[in-house]
Amino acid sequence: MTSLQGIKKQRVGRFLLDWAAVLTLLLCFVVFTLVKGKAFMSESNMINILRAMSITTVFGIAMTVTMATDGFDMSACTLASCSAYVFVSMYLWYGLSLGMSIVVSVLVTLVMYQLTMFLILVCKIPDMLATASLMFVHQGLGQWYIGGGAVSTGMRLPNGNPPVRTALSPAFSAIGRAPLIIIIMLACVLLVYIFLEHTKYGRYMYAIGGNKQAAKLSGINVKGYRYMAGMITAVFIAVGGIMVASRGSSAQVMNSDGYFMQSLAAVFIGRTVGGAEKPNALGTLVGAMLVSTLENGLTILAVPYYMLPAVKGGVLALALIAAYATKKEQ
Amino acid sequence: MERSTLGTRQVSIEFPGVKALSNVDFEVSTGEIRAVVGANGAGKSTLMKVLAGANPEYTGDVLLNGKPIELRTPLAAKRIGVQIVYQEVDTALIPTFSVAENVMLNDTVVNQKGVAMNWRRMYREAQKVLDRLHITVSPRRLVQDLTLAEKQMVLIARAVQSQCSFLILDEPTAPLSETETSRLFELVNHLKANENIAIVFISHRINEIIQICDRYTVMRNGEVVDTSPVTKDTTTREIVEKMLGRSFEENFPKEVVPIGDKVFEVDSLVSDDGKVQGVSLYARRGEIVGIAGLVGAGKSELCKTLFGAAKVHSGAINLKNKKLRMTNPSHAVKSGIALVPEERRKEGVLVNENVAFNLSISSLSKYCKGPFMHKPAIKVNALKQVEDLGIVTPHVQQYVKNLSGGNQQKVSIGKWLATDCSVYIFDEPTKGVDVGAKREIFHLINDIAKQGNAVIYASCENSEILSITDRVYVMFDGRVMAELATKDTSEDEIMHYAVGGQSPQVREEHP
Numbered sequence: 001m002t003s004l005q006g007i008k009k010q011r012v013g014r015f016l017l018d019w020a021a022v023l024t025l026l027l028c029f030v031v032f033t034l035v036k037g038k039a040f041m042s043e044s045n046m047i048n049i050l051r052a053m054s055i056t057t058v059f060g061i062a063m064t065v066t067m068a069t070d071g072f073d074m075s076a077c078t079l080a081s082c083s084a085y086v087f088v089s090m091y092l093w094y095g096l097s098l099g100m101s102i103v104v105s106v107l108v109t110l111v112m113y114q115l116t117m118f119l120i121l122v123c124k125i126p127d128m129l130a131t132a133s134l135m136f137v138h139q140g141l142g143q144w145y146i147g148g149g150a151v152s153t154g155m156r157l158p159n160g161n162p163p164v165r166t167a168l169s170p171a172f173s174a175i176g177r178a179p180l181i182i183i184i185m186l187a188c189v190l191l192v193y194i195f196l197e198h199t200k201y202g203r204y205m206y207a208i209g210g211n212k213q214a215a216k217l218s219g220i221n222v223k224g225y226r227y228m229a230g231m232i233t234a235v236f237i238a239v240g241g242i243m244v245a246s247r248g249s250s251a252q253v254m255n256s257d258g259y260f261m262q263s264l265a266a267v268f269i270g271r272t273v274g275g276a277e278k279p280n281a282l283g284t285l286v287g288a289m290l291v292s293t294l295e296n297g298l299t300i301l302a303v304p305y306y307m308l309p310a311v312k313g314g315v316l317a318l319a320l321i322a323a324y325a326t327k328k329e330q
Numbered sequence: 331m332e333r334s335t336l337g338t339r340q341v342s343i344e345f346p347g348v349k350a351l352s353n354v355d356f357e358v359s360t361g362e363i364r365a366v367v368g369a370n371g372a373g374k375s376t377l378m379k380v381l382a383g384a385n386p387e388y389t390g391d392v393l394l395n396g397k398p399i400e401l402r403t404p405l406a407a408k409r410i411g412v413q414i415v416y417q418e419v420d421t422a423l424i425p426t427f428s429v430a431e432n433v434m435l436n437d438t439v440v441n442q443k444g445v446a447m448n449w450r451r452m453y454r455e456a457q458k459v460l461d462r463l464h465i466t467v468s469p470r471r472l473v474q475d476l477t478l479a480e481k482q483m484v485l486i487a488r489a490v491q492s493q494c495s496f497l498i499l500d501e502p503t504a505p506l507s508e509t510e511t512s513r514l515f516e517l518v519n520h521l522k523a524n525e526n527i528a529i530v531f532i533s534h535r536i537n538e539i540i541q542i543c544d545r546y547t548v549m550r551n552g553e554v555v556d557t558s559p560v561t562k563d564t565t566t567r568e569i570v571e572k573m574l575g576r577s578f579e580e581n582f583p584k585e586v587v588p589i590g591d592k593v594f595e596v597d598s599l600v601s602d603d604g605k606v607q608g609v610s611l612y613a614r615r616g617e618i619v620g621i622a623g624l625v626g627a628g629k630s631e632l633c634k635t636l637f638g639a640a641k642v643h644s645g646a647i648n649l650k651n652k653k654l655r656m657t658n659p660s661h662a663v664k665s666g667i668a669l670v671p672e673e674r675r676k677e678g679v680l681v682n683e684n685v686a687f688n689l690s691i692s693s694l695s696k697y698c699k700g701p702f703m704h705k706p707a708i709k710v711n712a713l714k715q716v717e718d719l720g721i722v723t724p725h726v727q728q729y730v731k732n733l734s735g736g737n738q739q740k741v742s743i744g745k746w747l748a749t750d751c752s753v754y755i756f757d758e759p760t761k762g763v764d765v766g767a768k769r770e771i772f773h774l775i776n777d778i779a780k781q782g783n784a785v786i787y788a789s790c791e792n793s794e795i796l797s798i799t800d801r802v803y804v805m806f807d808g809r810v811m812a813e814l815a816t817k818d819t820s821e822d823e824i825m826h827y828a829v830g831g832q833s834p835q836v837r838e839e840h841p
Contacts, residue, residue, distance in 0.1 A: 199701040200694040207691060210680045217639060217677045218691045218745060219663030277682070 018275035020322050021283075024315075025290045032297035039300050051178045053292035054185035055243050059256075059263035060270070060284040061188045062236035067267060067279040068196055069229045070209040072127040075116065076237050077263070078138035080256035083109045083241030085142050088151040088251035091172065095164030098171055106238040112138070113234035120230075121223050143253060152250030168249055176247030184243065185285075188236060193281035195232075205229055206278055262291050265316035272322045291315060334395050335359040336381060336412065336496050336528065341390035343376055343552075350376045351552045353390070360495055360528045363518060365539040365560075367532075368549035369573055369825075374532050377549070378498050381530075382414040383407030408436075413489035414498040417505075419481045425474035430456035432473050433487045459491045462524075463517060479510035486517065490525065497521065498530045503538055504626045515542050534624045536566045536829045548572040570825045584797060585776045590615030593784050594667075594753045595648040602641035605631035607808035609645075613753065613784035618775065620799030620816065621788035623828050628808035629788040630672050633757040636786070637669040638662040649753065663692060668746035672757040674735070678742030681731035685723050686712035688730050688741050693748040715744040720770055736767025743774060754778050755786045760794060772798055792821045792828075806830045 016023070032040040039045070059077060066073050087105035090096045096104065115137070119130035147158025153167055174180050196202035204225050207215040216222045240259070245251045269290055270276075270283025294315060295308055303311075337357030343350045351373050358364045366374050379385040380392065386402035393399070394410055401407055407414075416422065423432050431438070433456045438447075456469045465483045473481060482502055489497055499518075503511045519542070521527050533539055539546055540560055546569065548556040556572050558564075594613040599606055605628045613619045621629050634640040636647065638656035647654045654665050662669070671677040679688050689712045690697055697707040712726040719740045723733055730741055739759060746754065756775065760768045775798065779785050789795055795802055796816060804812045804827035811827040827833075 198703055200698050200703055201701060203687065203691075203694065203703065207680055207683065210682050211676070213673075213677045214680055216659055217637070217669060217671050219660045220691070221658065221660040223658075224660075 014275070017322050018272065021269045021273050021286055021290055021319065024318075025286065025293060028290070028293050028297055032293075032300065036297075036300050040297060045296070045300075047178050047182075049289070049292050049296050050182045050185075052296060053288045054181045055240055055247070056259055056262050056266055056291060057185045057285055057288040058188050058236055058240040058243060059259050060266035060288050061192050061281060062233045062240060063263055063267050064270070064279040064281055064284045065192060065196070065205070065229050065236070066127075066233040068202070068205045068209050069226050070212065071120070071226060071229060073116070073131045073233060074128060074260070075131040075134040075138055076233070077240075077256045077258070077260040078135045078142075078254070079109060079112060079116075079234075080237045080241035080244065080259070081251075081254050082112065082138050082142040082145070083238040084245035084251040084256060085146045085151055087238075087242045088245050089146065091168075092151060092153065092163045092165045093157050093161075098169065102242060105242055106235055109238035109241070110231060110234045112141075113230055113237075117227055117230045121226060139254060139257075146251070146253070148253075150250055150252045152252075172246060173249060174246075176243060176245075176249070181243060181247065184239070188239065189281050189285045192232075192236075196281060201225065201228065209278065261316075262312055263288070265291055265312060265319065268316060269319040272319055287319070332526075333359050333361060334495055335393070336410075337393045337396075338377070338380065339391045339393055339398075341377075341380060341388050341392065343380070343385060343388050349552050351380070351388070354549075354552075354554050356547060356554055356557075357393070358496065358528045358530055360526050361522065362544045363522055363529045363531055363542060365531050365533065365543040365546035366549060367534075367536065367539060367546055367569060367573060372549040372573070373552040374549055375500065376552075378414060378500060378530065378532065381407065381496070382412055382498060384414075408492065411493045411495035412498070413492060413494045413496070415482065415485045415489060415500065415502065417501040419478065419485055422485055423473050423481055425472070427473055428469060429460075429467055429471050429473060429476070429484055430469035432484050433459055433469070433491055435488060436492045455491070456487075459487050463487055463490060464520060465517070477510070478505050479507075479513065482506075482514065483517065486521075490521070490527075494525075494527060496528045496530070498532075500532050501534065501626075502531070503533055503535060511538070518542060534626075534829055536569050536831075539569070540564055540566070550575050566829060566831050567822075567826065570822060570829065570831075574821055574825060585780065587616040587776070587779050589617045589800065590782065593650050594786075596636065597646045597648070599632075599635060599645035599647065600643040601631055601635045601808075602643045603631070604643075605640075605808050606635050609803075609805075609808075609810050611803050611810065611813075613786055615752075615782045615784060616779050617801065618779050618785040618787055618799045620795040620802040621786060621805060622792055622795045622802050622824050623790065623805035625790050627790075627805040627828065629790070629805055630757050631808070632805070633669060633671070633755050633786070633788050636662075636755055637667055639669070663749065663751070666750060666752045667755065668692070668749060668751040668753070669755045670739075670743050670746070670757065670759055672761060674738055674742050674761075679730045679738055679745075681738075682729060684727045684729055685716065685721070685733070685741060686726040689715045689726075689744050690748065692745045696748065711748055715747060718747075719744050719774060734767075736763045736771070739763055739767070739771060740774070743771070747778075751783070753784045753786065755788070757788045758790070759787075760789070760791070792824045795824065796821060804828055 062076055063073060083105045086108045087101050090101040090104045091098065116131060116134055119125045120127055156162055204220050207220060208222050208225055212222055241256050244256045248255060266284050266287030267279050269287030271279050273283035273286050276283055291312055294311055298308060298311060335357055338354050341354045342352050354377060356377065368374050376385060380388050383401050383404045383406050391398040392401040430453050434452050453469055460467065460469060465487055467480050467483060473484060502514060506514060518529055522529060531543060543560050545557060545559050547554055550573060592612050592614050596609060596611050598608045598610050600608055609632055621632060623629050631640060635642060638659045638661055642656055647656055649665055656662060675681055686708050690708045697704050697711060709726060716723060716726060721737050721740045723737065730738055759771055775785055787799055799816045802814045802816055802819065802824065803810045804824055806828055812833060
């Protein structure tokens with residue numbers, strides 16, 4: 001009997017841990033609603049939360065893909081800043097159409113990601129170290145390109161020439177506003193969810209992330225798929241950068257860099273959702289929602305803004321505890 | 331010089347289900363070089379660990395100068411002067427430290443007084459030890475820059491620097507070249523002559539034992555079966571016979587399969603890491619070709635090289651008369667070569683994925699519509715494989731980590747069966763598998779051969795090689811020493827070549 005109870009207890013514990021992120025999220029909704037009522041639980045505030053989480057989610061999605069192969073990219077958001085510089089400068093300075101500006105920004109990001117892949121796959125530098133050094137490269141190169149200042153309406157090019165465009169079109173601004181920004185987020189999550197869960201390429205990536213050696217000896221081209229994962233990551237990095245620029249109506253210096261930690265938190269929280277134990281798209285969405293809901297709710301509760309990072313950090317630490325502290329030694 | 335002795339009386343060790351040592355009487359005295367020989371799993375290392383205090387669960391007595399002592403911790407062993415140098419030298423060295431620091435490591439930990447390091451004393455003392463042993467490595471060099479042989483010397487120097495009366499060398503020559511080996515032997519002889527030390531020398535290379543040791547102890551199945559002096563008349567054959575005994579070997583049914591044309595041919599293959607030194611071999615349709623040899627002979631490395639998982643330095647691999655460009659395993663799989671690797675859990679299966687996915691991973695494209703996986707097809711394949719292979723699992727969604735060793739191995743084999751491979755390489759497929767599962771795995775391998783595929787079967791268990799293969803290549807030191815027809819050979823003959831024995835003609839030329 002006692003062993004049966006023990007098993008039951010274990011099962012309950014396991015269930016609570018696996019769904020800790022979702023339960024916390026529900027708890028947040030309940031508590032904030034009880035305390036603040038309509039100020040929190042209103043249609044407009046729900047849209048606020050969705051809008052606030054969308055950029056975090058897209059960066060989280062970018063990292064989810066690379067982390068599925070057991071990779072890691074600390075420079076994701078510094079690179080996104082560069083994508084934003086390119087995007088806004090193409091649009092304002094050189095007068096490219098919105099569509100072309102997006103295409104050029106994505107292409108430049110892909111080209112810059114070759115350097116990341118070169119350091120990791122060819123030079124065999126551990127991901128963490130390679131991308132840590134690339135953070136500085138991105139920051140320096142990006143600011144060199146924009147001449148040290150922001151790219152925004154009414155400002156001249158670094159060489160003194162006047163910009164071709166002097167105003168942003170409504171379509172440009174729409175990317176950063178609800179509902180489009182939320183639709184973009186959901187599309188990114190859906191695409192990566194299908195890719196990782198339902199295509200062979202995604203499964204290969206998880207196989208590589210689970211055990212490189214076994215994957216290699218099963219005939220999977222490990223370097224090839226890690227490269228593919230990197231390219232996909234680069235595309236989402238560019239999308240994220242474009243969203244940041246559109247939302248801010250300009251490309252401020254290092255405007256995306258600050259999203260890194262909370263995106264990472266989203267991925268790690270997402271790893272634990274449903275006991276997946278792997279970075280996954282839906283989990284990342286839940287993680288980002290948890291971080292954003294907390295931030296939103298605490299702001300409404302008038303917690304000082306400078307306290308918020310401590311709360312976010314605490315949530316990340318709890319997610320990591322759920323992921324690692326209960327892990328059995330293999 | 332006063333002689334002291336270290337020994338065991340009626341020492342036994344039991345692991346769950348296995349008797350690793352049973353009633354072992356063993357004694358070694360200072361001033362002698364003693365060899366301990368035996369096949370893999372005979373209990374050599376277990377006995378040495380008892381003497382080094384690393385196996386506290388023994389029953390019976392350990393004797394120092396004839397008196398029983400408690401030897402349950404490595405520290406207790408060090409205190410009475412037992413030092414052991416394991417084969418994996420890197421586990422005992424700190425690569426970023428200098429030679430002197432590594433030699434003096436025990437001393438620093440035990441005798442360093444105060445907080446400040448006394449560097450001058452350390453280098454002086456280290457130099458003294460190195461001089462005493464005629465080791466010419468500079469004490470200021472970093473250990474990570476040393477060759478393997480030099481690292482071993484550093485470890486021996488560390489052992490001698492501490493109080494040392496009994497030095498155990500566990501397969502010290504396995505990774506060394508001939509010149510390095512002879513340098514090591516000089517050092518060992520020097521120790522014996524000048525230091526009043528007993529040296530216990532474990533090796534699979536019988537010719538070396540005859541060359542350097544005073545006496546040898548033969549172990550088999552956890553027992554000491556013989557201790558004899560090495561004389562001028564001692565031969566490799568004599569020792570090998572004692573190692574094997576006349577134990578009864580279980581037979582497995584070898585099915586007769588018609589043998590077809592050559593499909594797979596390897597010509598003077600040399601691997602980049604030097605573990606495979608010019609191997610030529612071939613395999614025919616329906617044929618099971620054995621690769622025999624002891625642990626460390628280069629069998630696993632050969633298998634990996636054939637599969638493109640280890641870099642090729644030179645040589646050619648031909649499949650169906652087409653030269654293969656082997657740069658990574660995915661090329662090998664596309665060409666039709668499959669490998670069931672030795673380290674099942676680390677290399678063969680994905681333990682955190684389910685049975686169905688593991689069984690389809692190497693042939694996933696077959697179960698896809700475009701890039702999308704077709705889950706029902708994956709499940710159908712999995713159910714078929716589970717039934718064909720007799721994999722015991724509640725359902726195909728079960729994680730592979732929850733299966734038994736034998737069933738994991740079947741999954742590791744099963745993932746290749748849906749591919750169109752024509753050459754199957756097995757590396758120690760029965761390792762850690764119980765007898766029943768072993769038999770099933772053998773049937774499976776027979777079936778693979780029956781379908782007209784070529785099978786390469788590497789194992790250090792000679793009884794398996796004899797019961798399942800058609801032809802055997804015996805490896806030693808990365809080279810093929812002999813090619814034998816299984817029906818005309820014996821365990822003795824395989825062992826003779828596996829320990830580096832020459833073929834009879836050559837032996838007559840150099841009596």
